[in-house]
Each structure stands twice: as C-alpha cells, then as structure tokens.
Amino acid sequence: MIQPTHASRRILLPARSWFIYLSLCIALVLNLIPVDYLPLLPDWLALTLAFWCIHQPLKIGMGAGFLFGLLMDVADASVMGQHALAYVLLAFAAGGLSRRVLWFPLALQALQVLPLLLGTQLVMLLVRLATGAEFPGLTYFFSSVIATLLWHPLSYVLLLPQYQPVERDDNRPI
Amino acid sequence: MGHGPPPFFKRGPAPLARLAFFVALALLLLVADLRFHTLEPTRMAVGALLWPLQKAVLLPVEGAGEAGNYFASVARLQEENAGLRQRQTAQANLLLRQAHLDEENRRLRALLDMRERVDAPVQAAEILYAARDPFSRRVVIDLGSSQGIETGQAVIDDVGVVGQVTRTFPLTSEVTLLTDKHQAIPVQVERNGLRAILAGAGGGQMELQFLPTNVDVQAGDTLVTSGLDGIYLPGLPVARVSHISRDNSYAFAHIECAPLAGVERRSQVLVLGKRTPPPEPEASEERPPAPKPGRRGGKGERSR
Numbered sequence: 001m002i003q004p005t006h007a008s009r010r011i012l013l014p015a016r017s018w019f020i021y022l023s024l025c026i027a028l029v030l031n032l033i034p035v036d037y038l039p040l041l042p043d044w045l046a047l048t049l050a051f052w053c054i055h056q057p058l059k060i061g062m063g064a065g066f067l068f069g070l071l072m073d074v075a076d077a078s079v080m081g082q083h084a085l086a087y088v089l090l091a092f093a094a095g096g097l098s099r100r101v102l103w104f105p106l107a108l109q110a111l112q113v114l115p116l117l118l119g120t121q122l123v124m125l126l127v128r129l130a131t132g133a134e135f136p137g138l139t140y141f142f143s144s145v146i147a148t149l150l151w152h153p154l155s156y157v158l159l160l161p162q163y164q165p166v167e168r169d170d171n172r173p174i
Numbered sequence: 175m176g177h178g179p180p181p182f183f184k185r186g187p188a189p190l191a192r193l194a195f196f197v198a199l200a201l202l203l204l205v206a207d208l209r210f211h212t213l214e215p216t217r218m219a220v221g222a223l224l225w226p227l228q229k230a231v232l233l234p235v236e237g238a239g240e241a242g243n244y245f246a247s248v249a250r251l252q253e254e255n256a257g258l259r260q261r262q263t264a265q266a267n268l269l270l271r272q273a274h275l276d277e278e279n280r281r282l283r284a285l286l287d288m289r290e291r292v293d294a295p296v297q298a299a300e301i302l303y304a305a306r307d308p309f310s311r312r313v314v315i316d317l318g319s320s321q322g323i324e325t326g327q328a329v330i331d332d333v334g335v336v337g338q339v340t341r342t343f344p345l346t347s348e349v350t351l352l353t354d355k356h357q358a359i360p361v362q363v364e365r366n367g368l369r370a371i372l373a374g375a376g377g378g379q380m381e382l383q384f385l386p387t388n389v390d391v392q393a394g395d396t397l398v399t400s401g402l403d404g405i406y407l408p409g410l411p412v413a414r415v416s417h418i419s420r421d422n423s424y425a426f427a428h429i430e431c432a433p434l435a436g437v438e439r440r441s442q443v444l445v446l447g448k449r450t451p452p453p454e455p456e457a458s459e460e461r462p463p464a465p466k467p468g469r470r471g472g473k474g475e476r477s478r
Contacts, residue, residue: 092192127204
C-alpha cells in the first residue's frame with residue numbers, strides 16, 4: 001500500500017509483517033530491562049505499537065495490542081488485563097487517526113501521538129486507582145513526554161527497511 | 175462463482191466491534207484477576223515463557239554491575255572489610271552466648287510449660303530487580319517454587335523485615351515490600367509491648383493504624399513483629415516511629431514510621447521458612463467463664 005509520508009517524495013516498499021512483529025518484540029525486551037522504576041523511561045512497547053498502528057493499520061491492530069499487553073502484564077507484575085486494556089484502546093485510537101496523522105511533518109505527528117500515549121497511561125492509572133493502588137505522582141506522566149520526543153528518531157529507524165530501492169544499485173547503498 | 179466483494183475489501187469485523195470484543199476480554203481478565211484471583215496458573219505459564227527473555231536481558235545488566243565491582247577501588251573494599259570486622263567483634267559477645275541463652279530459654283519455657291518456639295529455616299536470596307509497575311512496591315528474587323518457596327513466606331535482611339512473598343514462579347518469586355499500600359504487618363512497640371498494625375502508606379513510608387490519639391507511642395520507638403499472625407517470627411525489627419501528629423478531631427492518631435531494613439535498596443535478603451500457624455484454640459467445656467470481657471485485653475499488654 002502506498003503510504004503518505006510527509007516530506008520524502010519517494011514511494012516506500014510495503015512493510016513486512018515479520019519486521020513489525022520483530023520490532024514489537026524488541027520493544028518488549030527493552031521494556032523488560034530491569035532498571036529500578038524511573039518515571040523518565042518511555043514505554044517502548046506502547047510507542048512502537050502506536051507507530052505501527054498509525055503506519056500500517058491494515059497489518060496490525062487491536063489483536064496484537066491485546067497480546068503484547070498480556071505479556072507486559074505478566075512481565076510487569078501488574079494486574080492482568082491492565083496493559084491489555086490500555087494497548088487495545090491505544091491501537092484503536094491510533095488506527096482511527098492513521099489517515100490523518102501521516103500528512104503532517106514528523107514534529108506535528110509527535111504532537112498528535114502525545115495525547116494517545118497520555119491516554120494509555122491514564123487508562124492504566126484509572127484501572128489501578130479503582131482497585132486501591134497508591135497514586136505514583138504526576139511524574140508518572142513524564143514518560144509519555146519522553147516517548148514523544150523519541151517519535152522522530154523512531155520513525156527513521158522503523159521505516160529504514162522500507163526505504164530500500166526496488167532494484168539493487170551498488171552505487172546507492174540505501 | 176460467488177459475487178462477494180474482492181479480497182481487497184475484506185477487512186474482518188468493523189473496528190468498533192473488534193474494540194468492543196477486546197475491551198470486554200480485557201475487563202473480564204481484570205475482574206477475574208482482581209476479584210477472583212483465578213489467573214495465577216495463566217500468569218505462571220506466561221511467566222515461564224517470558225523467563226528466558228528476562229534472563230537474557232538480565233545478563234548484560236548483571237555483567238555491568240559485576241564489572242563495576244571488579245574495578246571498585248581497593249580502598250573501599252578495605253574500608254568495608256574493616257567495618258564488617260568491627261561489627262563482627264561487637265556482636266561476638268551476643269553470638270558466643272547465643273547457644274547458651276537459647277538452651278536456657280528452652281529450659282525456662284519447658285519449666286513454664288509453654289509451647290517451644292520454632293526456628294524457621296532460612297534461604298538466602300538475591301533481589302534481581304524491582305518490578306516496573308509504578309503503582310505497587312514489589313521486587314523479584316531469584317528463588318522460586320522449584321526451590322521450595324511458597325507464598326506467604328517472610329523476607330528479611332540483616333536489619334529487619336523487608337516484606338512477604340506474594341507470588342511464586344518456577345524460578346523467581348515476587349516479594350511485596352512492607353511499604354506497599356496493600357501490605358500490613360502486626361507489630362509491637364518494643365518499649366512497652368503495645369500491639370498494633372503497621373501498613374504501607376506510599377512514598378516509602380508506613381503508618382501505625384487505628385491507635386487512639388492518647389496512645390503511649392513516642393517518636394523514635396522501635397516496632398518489632400509481634401508474631402501473632404503466625405507468619406513472621408516474633409521480635410524481628412520492622413520500623414521506627416518518625417513522626418506523630420495527635421489531632422483530637424480525628425478518631426485515631428496519625429503515626430508515621432520509617433522502615434528499618436533497607437526495604438527499597440537491599441540486594442541480599444533471607445527468605446524465612448514457612449511457619450506452621452499455631453492451632454486454633456479449641457472451644458472446650460471446662461474453661462472457666464471469662465469474668466468481664468473487654469477490660470483486660472488492652473491494659474494488660476501495656477504493663478509488660
């Protein structure tokens with residue numbers, strides 16, 4: 001499918017499903033890195049999921065969000081279904097916004113992704129507060145801001161395989 | 175030949191229908207986990223699946239830590255060594271007499287016809303990492319159900335109580351720290367034997383709950399486990415009272431406590447073996463009727 005991309009006038013190669021799932025798995029591994037809780041660390045999985053749901057709404061959606069949410073629930077020692085619920089809502093919202101977001105330049109794309117990520121965190125917060133957990137403080141939402149700043153580099157990294165030319169040319173590696 | 179739409183338009187159920195399905199599924203999971211606690215086997219299976227991944231991620235982190243240790247300056251190690259030696263000498267007096275005191279205690283208890291105190295077996299464990307969940311305070315240790323760890327076992331470090339095992343996986347288990355909001359522990363004020371319940375209050379602090387405003391607790395008092403729950407051995411240090419606000423407009427005093435053990439920063443802990451809870455007192459016929467119930471309980475404990 002030909003995707004609208006903001007600036008580059010080139011036509012991207014179709015995204016490969018295995019690469020999408022591989023990047024989600026890598027994001028999960030990044031989330032699993034055992035550092036003590038810091039509010040600055042972005043939720044890599046939510047960010048990558050939002051990215052692919054915006055770029056490839058036909059290939060990936062709520063099912064993947066639910067599955068990876070469950071894995072995250074177990075890895076995170078949180079309540080079963082907390083991440084699953086939040087990621088499903090994120091995938092739905094990102095898929096719905098996909099036709100609009102991609103027409104903007106990257107900085108403005110990131111601005112539109114920020115409310116999505118904040119909403120994901122808000123859903124998790126509400127789920128946990130409803131069950132009587134302690135409020136972790138407003139710094140909790142800071143990780144979404146950091147994740148938003150990562151949208152620009154992430155876009156380049158994840159779209160790199162699609163920038164390959166159709167015909168191999170030895171004089172032009174990328 | 176069918177006249178259905180070409181495959182290009184086949185996109186499965188509508189997004190809203192899919193959303194409704196997955197949200198319902200997630201809510202079902204939430205309720206099943208929170209209300210009925212029926213998902214532990216699922217969690218265990220997925221946890222076992224994820225374990226190799228977690229272990230792989232853990233390796234570089236551990237390696238970095240070990241490399242840091244390797245290059246630690248000799249001076250620091252020597253200093254630490256000297257400190258440990260000093261502490262060992264200071265405790266030698268107690269340690270040497272421990273066997274004697276234990277024996278004496280056993281004989282006196284036998285004389286008084288009291289039940290013998292059971293010593294719980296101990297397993298040393300290492301904290302692998304703190305759980306990423308910002309809403310609770312839990313750590314993961316490197317012993318699991320295959321090493322005989324069960325939920326409910328107490329976890330201590332060299333200073334005091336750290337928490338309790340709340341979930342076990344085959345090779346790891348989750349320890350809920352005392353500072354978690356859902357964790358409570360029965361304690362006793364060491365100075366006067368007053369019994370109370372200590373619960374996590376968030377922000378790394380704890381709170382002594384449900385004590386009247388005129389209660390005899392002072393800032394600096396040490397709280398030890400009372401052992402009434404049948405889980406924690408009695409006498410383990412837990413916390414120190416840091417701040418008391420007695421406001422008569424509230425029914426209870428607001429007593430803040432700080433944990434003694436390095437609850438949030440230790441890496442080596444001990445898991446105490448499961449205590450067999452004391453048998454329920456039998457309702458026997460020949461017990462003399464209690465003279466006046468209600469008056470004795472609270473006062474009697476305090477005069478100890």
